[in-house]
Amino acid sequence: MSRAANTGVAILGSGIFAKEAHLPALKALGSLAPNLKAVYSRSEKSARELADEAVELLHYWPDIYHDGDPAVNLDALLARPDVSIVIVVLPITLQPSIVLKALAAGKHVISEKPVAPDVASGLKLIATYEAGYKPKGLVWRVAENWEVEPGYTTAAQAIRAGRIGKVTLFSLRNVGSIDKESKWYKTPWRTVPDYQGGFLLDGGVHSAAALRVILPSPLAYLSGFASLNVEWLAPHDTLISIIKCADGSHGIFELSFAAPTQSRSSIGDGIVITGTDGYLTVNQTKVKDPVTGDEKSVFRVIIKSIIRNADGKEGPEREEVIxxxxxxxxxxxxxxxxxxxxxxxxxxxxxxxALRDVAMIEASLNSGGQLIDLEKLVTPA
Incomplete structure (x- = not known):
């Protein structure tokens, strides 16, 4: 694919992730990405800051749109015929209405996770898209980057290829430490979240997506508990759930943003999937680039497989690191x-x-130890 002459993209939202993830991704894609024609933020200052970053990385200047001037507000941006795609990187509670506004303007949309603040509003949003905009050929996707991380898709492929046999049990642990100095906490809309779960929803859907992608069978039932341990991370900062998949395998989902120190965050984190013929682990780590010598982040997949001889007897364990x-x-x-x-x-x-990821977090927050049918939760009444 190369850039289409009449295909331009705009970024709606100028926060950390727009600057540190989306702009670098557009740069990395080069000619595979449409030209960034415009950026939008509620304030002119933040829109201009994003545009400055775009100039530095992409070497061209996008037009600036903001709510301070009706001539260059969001409606004006969405009226541009040379912008056919929008990337929505806005606060969780704002995104659904902006997604619909962009679709109504005839734009293709990719919106940052989660798909919606809760399952009920997610179901309504999806129903509106599927009934009114998908038939018109408009594409709407949810940007859940852990769903497509090559580390997770590599693990999924290994499992489906039978490398560890039939999955029997699994665990995911993601424990972090968010203090008041964190750049993520200082984001104003996260400081006083008006959506369920706080950081558990915002960050937790990543972990839910990783399990959804890696496991060969859908998550079916869940029972869990949630708690608040650090007052500034209200309404909740920790959850632990037991999950059963449709194929009978089961596991533990442990998520917290309330570790007392950063060093606690590095203990035991990651994913472990155990099967009848081995197991695999997935962890994020840093390695040195052999060309530049710089450190880069990788997902390390370690596959431990039992080697059986012709009569089925177990031989040595084989290890592969990817x-x-x-x-x-x-x-x-x-x-x-x-x-x-x-x-x-x-x-x-x-x-x-993406709705299934929200459902997993929502069920964990609301379970209180009761069993929740995840399939029923995401099925319209």
């Missing part, structure tokens, strides 16, 4: 642009898939 660079945002944008420009639908970024 490092995959962290580049989920680049992959998801490349896939989305290919869907828009070339009509290639690889199934990634499905709003219904």
């Amino acid at each position: 490092d995959e660079a962290v580049r989920g945002v680049e992959v998801e944008l490349a896939s989305f642009f290919a869907a828009v420009v070339e009509g290639k639908d690889d199934g990634l970024g499905s709003p219904r898939g």
Whole structure:
């Protein structure tokens, strides 16, 4: 795919992730990405800051739109015929209305996770898209970068190829430490969240997506508990759930942003999937680039397989280590642009898939130890 002459992209939202993830991904994609024609933020200052970053990385100046002047507000941006794609990187509670506004203006949309603040509003949003905009050929995807991270998809492929046999049990642990000095906490809309779970929803859907992608069977039932341990991370900062998949395998989902120190964050984190013929682990780590000497982040997949001889007896254990660079945002944008420009639908970024991630967090927050049917939760009444 190369840039289509009449295909331009705009970024709606000028926060940390727009600057540190989406702009670098557009740069990495080069000619595979449409030109960034415009940026929008509620304030002129923040929009201009994003535009400055774009100039530095992409070497061209996007037009600036903001709410301070009706002549250059969001409606004016969405009226531009040379902008056919928008990337929505806005606060969680704002995104659904902006997604619909962009679709109504005839734009293709990729919106940052989560798909919606809760399952009920997610179901309504998806129903509106599928009934009114999908039939018109408009593409809407949810940008869940962990869904497409090569480390996780490599692990999924190994399991489906039978490398560890039939999955029997699994665990995911993601424990972090968010203090008041964190750049993520200082984001104003996160400081006083008006959506369920706080950081558990905002960051937790990543972990839910990783399990959804790696495990060969859908998550079916869940029972869990949630708690608040650090007052500034209200309403909740920790959850632990027991999960059963449709194929009978089961596991533990442990998520917290309330570790007392950063060093606690590094203990035991990662994913472990155990099967009848081995197991695999997935952890994020840093390695030295052999060319530049710089450190880069990778997902390290370690596959431990039992080798059986001709009569089925167990032989030595075989180990394979695979490092995959962290580049989920680049992959998801490349896939989305290919869907828009070339009509290639690889199934990634499905709003219904992203809804399952919200359902997993919502069920964990509300369970109180009661069993919740996850399939029923995401099925319209």
